[in-house]
Amino acid sequence: MAGRLAGKVAVVTGATAGIGLGTAKRFVKEGATVVFNGRRANTGAETEALLRELAAGGEVCFVQADVGVKEQVEAVIDRAIKDFGRVDALVNNAQRLVTVKPIMVKPDEDYQRSLDGGFFASKWAMQRAFPIMREQGGGSVVNMTSGWAWQAPVNTSDYAATKAAIEALTRSAANEWGRYNINVNVIAPYAKSKSWEKYEAANPEAARLSQASNPLKRAGDPEFDLGSLALGLVTDEARFITGQTFDGSGGGFYLRRTHSSTEAWTDKL
Numbered sequence: 001m002a003g004r005l006a007g008k009v010a011v012v013t014g015a016t017a018g019i020g021l022g023t024a025k026r027f028v029k030e031g032a033t034v035v036f037n038g039r040r041a042n043t044g045a046e047t048e049a050l051l052r053e054l055a056a057g058g059e060v061c062f063v064q065a066d067v068g069v070k071e072q073v074e075a076v077i078d079r080a081i082k083d084f085g086r087v088d089a090l091v092n093n094a095q096r097l098v099t100v101k102p103i104m105v106k107p108d109e110d111y112q113r114s115l116d117g118g119f120f121a122s123k124w125a126m127q128r129a130f131p132i133m134r135e136q137g138g139g140s141v142v143n144m145t146s147g148w149a150w151q152a153p154v155n156t157s158d159y160a161a162t163k164a165a166i167e168a169l170t171r172s173a174a175n176e177w178g179r180y181n182i183n184v185n186v187i188a189p190y191a192k193s194k195s196w197e198k199y200e201a202a203n204p205e206a207a208r209l210s211q212a213s214n215p216l217k218r219a220g221d222p223e224f225d226l227g228s229l230a231l232g233l234v235t236d237e238a239r240f241i242t243g244q245t246f247d248g249s250g251g252g253f254y255l256r257r258t259h260s261s262t263e264a265w266t267d268k269l
């Protein structure tokens, strides 16, 4: 049976680890050709080999590129167009991270770096992919936000602002590009990515509590939970869905668990 993305070309940014890798795996198993990037050449080559083994009819291509540099992220899109002739799906997954600091001492450069490696990265890739998507009669864009865009934890204001800007960009693009059959959505993930593993190793109790307070009691799997959500949004069946923010956190971002006495009652059932 042909895969759900057979014959389609997808670009996934930041796909050498974590949710990007999970998404790329999910896509290649469904027959897509996947062009992806990361900043490190050696990890890129290893990932390329891994994805080729999983591929079900499509091709796989790594481009070494930092999404925070306009020419480099544009080159990823250009490679997909040059080698494979189309871009059906664009997943703007990569996000440059900067050190945590309170607003009072956080320099402008931190905000600029975060915006360049998230908001502008997504905008640059979308602008580059738009003409080919319009010409070929449609396409899908999936961006990545975070529950932190709404929860705004202390000392991460650059990240929260960047993710909030990505959500607004998503809705604007959905409005502007719907007439070209291009749908644009955004996912707020919570997953056991490479970053999560580092966080868990440094803060085991916080990571345990974070999962315990999640309705599904766990962080998501990068491939089977988050990759599947992205897959669902780029298939033809999702072509009437646009401008939406999807909770990819097992309900954790929308369903707040606030009252311990009610929880204790539920646990007795």
Ligand SMILES: NC(=O)c1ccc[n+]([C@@H]2O[C@H](COP(=O)([O-])OP(=O)(O)OC[C@H]3O[C@@H](n4cnc5c(N)ncnc54)[C@H](OP(=O)(O)O)[C@@H]3O)[C@@H](O)[C@H]2O)c1
Pocket (backbone or CB within 6 Å): 013, 014, 015, 016, 017, 018, 019, 020, 037, 038, 039, 040, 043, 065, 066, 067, 068, 093, 094, 095, 096, 097, 117, 144, 145, 146, 147, 188, 189, 190, 191, 192, 193, 194, 195, 196
């Ligand atoms: N995991 C979560 O629970 C969670 C929660 C909220 C939001 N998110 C969002 O989900 C997305 C993926 O997060 P993740 O946790 O899966 O990350 P991750 O495990 O740290 O993986 C990041 C991937 O992106 C690449 N990357 C990082 N910076 C890059 C840059 N400037 N240019 C190109 N590639 C870059 C990395 O490769 P190189 O290092 O080789 O470049 C790697 O392949 C991000 O947008 C993040 O903000 C994740």
